[in-house]
Amino acid sequence: xxxxxxxxxxxxxTQILKGISTVFEKGKTNLIIGQSGSGKTVFLKCLLGxxxxxxxxxxxxxxxxxxxxTSERSVLRQEIGMVFQGSALFDSxxxxxxxxxxxxxxxxxxxxxxxxRANEVIKRVNLVDANEKHPDEISGGMKKRVAIARAIVMNxxxxxxxxxxxxxxxxxxxxxxxxxQEITSEYNITTVINTHDMNSVMEIGEKxxxxxxxxxxxxxxxxxxxxxxxxxxxxxxxxxxxxxKVREMYLKx
Amino acid sequence: xxxxxxxxxxxxxxxxQLILKDIDSLVIxxxxxxxxxxxxxxxxxxxxxxxxxxxPLLPKNLIxxxxxxxxILEFAPTFISVIMAGKVGSxxxxxxxxxxxxxxxxALEVMxxxxxxxxxxxxxxxxxxxxxxxCLSMFxxxxxxxxxxxxxxxxxxxxxxxxxxxxxxPFHITYAFIKTAFFSFILATVPSFxxxxxxxxxxxxxxxxxxxxxxxxxxxxxxxxxxxxxxxx
Numbered sequence: 001x002x003x004x005x006x007x008x009x010x011x012x013x014t015q016i017l018k019g020i021s022t023v024f025e026k027g028k029t030n031l032i033i034g035q036s037g038s039g040k041t042v043f044l045k046c047l048l049g050x051x052x053x054x055x056x057x058x059x060x061x062x063x064x065x066x067x068x069x070t071s072e073r074s075v076l077r078q079e080i081g082m083v084f085q086g087s088a089l090f091d092s093x094x095x096x097x098x099x100x101x102x103x104x105x106x107x108x109x110x111x112x113x114x115x116x117r118a119n120e121v122i123k124r125v126n127l128v129d130a131n132e133k134h135p136d137e138i139s140g141g142m143k144k145r146v147a148i149a150r151a152i153v154m155n156x157x158x159x160x161x162x163x164x165x166x167x168x169x170x171x172x173x174x175x176x177x178x179x180x181q182e183i184t185s186e187y188n189i190t191t192v193i194n195t196h197d198m199n200s201v202m203e204i205g206e207k208x209x210x211x212x213x214x215x216x217x218x219x220x221x222x223x224x225x226x227x228x229x230x231x232x233x234x235x236x237x238x239x240x241x242x243x244x245k246v247r248e249m250y251l252k253x
Numbered sequence: 254x255x256x257x258x259x260x261x262x263x264x265x266x267x268x269x270q271l272i273l274k275d276i277d278s279l280v281i282x283x284x285x286x287x288x289x290x291x292x293x294x295x296x297x298x299x300x301x302x303x304x305x306x307x308x309p310l311l312p313k314n315l316i317x318x319x320x321x322x323x324x325i326l327e328f329a330p331t332f333i334s335v336i337m338a339g340k341v342g343s344x345x346x347x348x349x350x351x352x353x354x355x356x357x358x359x360a361l362e363v364m365x366x367x368x369x370x371x372x373x374x375x376x377x378x379x380x381x382x383x384x385x386x387x388c389l390s391m392f393x394x395x396x397x398x399x400x401x402x403x404x405x406x407x408x409x410x411x412x413x414x415x416x417x418x419x420x421x422x423p424f425h426i427t428y429a430f431i432k433t434a435f436f437s438f439i440l441a442t443v444p445s446f447x448x449x450x451x452x453x454x455x456x457x458x459x460x461x462x463x464x465x466x467x468x469x470x471x472x473x474x475x476x477x478x479x480x481x482x483x484x485x486x
Contacts, residue, residue, distance in 0.1 A: 048363055050359060050362060050363065073365075074365050077363065077364060078364070078365060080363060082360065086356055088355060088356040088357050090360075091351075104266070105267060105366065106364075
């Protein structure tokens with residue numbers, strides 16, 4: 001579980017995050033949604049420790065990140081898996097080497113053992129015949145799978161995903177969303193996904209936090225989102241005619 | 254930045270691979286261009302010197318002497334380093350810069366890796382072999398001068414070799430290698446700084462490489478002046 005308490009973050013005097021508080025639950029896919037510029041990426045980077053917050057606290061399993069010792073933070077880092085928007089795979093390494101990398105870095109296991117574990121997660125994310133390929137030789141969907149495999153190879157407690165299905169066709173996007181949800185419940189990890197894809201919201205949004213101008217404007221589940229009277233979240237989620245019709249049909253039934 | 258480069262160290266088995274990879278791309282990969290430039294510039298220096306020795310009273314061995322002095326004191330250590338600022342420097346800036354814009358550095362940071370040590374330290378270690386490149390440049394520069402001078406008919410082989418040995422001051426070699434050691438550190442760190450702290454996209458990677466080349470060259474020239482002032486005056 002990750003608890004966020006009143007975090008504030010500014011850049012050059014402009015407040016980007018204005019006192020956000022929420023809880024991301026274990027074993028659930030927690031979604032952060034909002035328009036471009038609403039502070040989603042900054043929020044995610046604050047959770048990851050890539051940005052220092054100006055004030056407020058972030059708790060990982062009830063332990064505030066700023067009260068952790070260096071070694072506790074180091075352990076926490078190894079418990080975090082991250083899937084970046086552009087996959088962020090290491091160009092100089094093959095798919096298999098990319099996935100083996102965190103284990104080579106942080107465990108004292110032998111290469112054979114590491115390779116076995118890498119192949120186990122490669123199978124789990126359904127990557128076929130890609131072990132020896134470099135990132136520039138595989139498709140966008142496969143890159144996401146490699147990024148997910150790299151993120152889960154160390155059995156993380158927390159999985160963060162920044163726009164995991166951006167740039168993917170709708171079918172592949174749904175496959176990636178479902179894969180993340182399956183992994184979340186299978187490994188019982190706390191997953192936080194940053195997205196503005198409404199298909200993801202409807203598909204895997206077990207908990208949704210809606211940001212508006214750096215503030216939390218709404219939170220709830222995908223079921224709640226159909227019944228919400230919050231105008232800001234309705235306008236955002238049902239901005240397309242298709243989703244408006246889906247909502248109307250849902251409410252009629 | 255430098256404090257962090259020598260801070261929390263990356264696991265040795267990973268670091269070893271990175272160092273070997275950087276030796277290959279930064280040092281071994283530069284041998285071809287350095288050899289080519291050194292050989293032909295050495296030849297040109299000796300021809301230019303020969304053509305400027307109009308006074309018949311000046312001995313022909315001055316061609317070898319001038320070639321040796323030019324190559325050892327300035328051409329090999331300083332100008333090859335400026336050339337390397339273009340070749341190796343822009344490679345370092347663009348490779349680290351690309352890692353920055355494609356979030357690969359963020360990925361390393363999320364894993365808890367000291368990215369300064371992981372990315373920059375292997376380059377500093379690899380470029381500690383840079384004096385060997387300069388050694389080769391000195392040899393090929395003088396050899397190029399010898400070939401151009403002797404086979405161009407400007408002096409005899411004996412006169413050129415005599416010139417190379419004339420008034421030889423061993424400290425000049427020490428001075429050249431002291432400079433080279435400083436330059437190798439500059440070649441590894443200044444471009445890394447420009448790559449690591451760049452922001453933006455692909456266009457900015459190109460811009461950062463150009464800025465990095467300019468600053469690396471400026472720092473090399475300034476340090477060259479300071480070291481020369483300190484050691485030779």
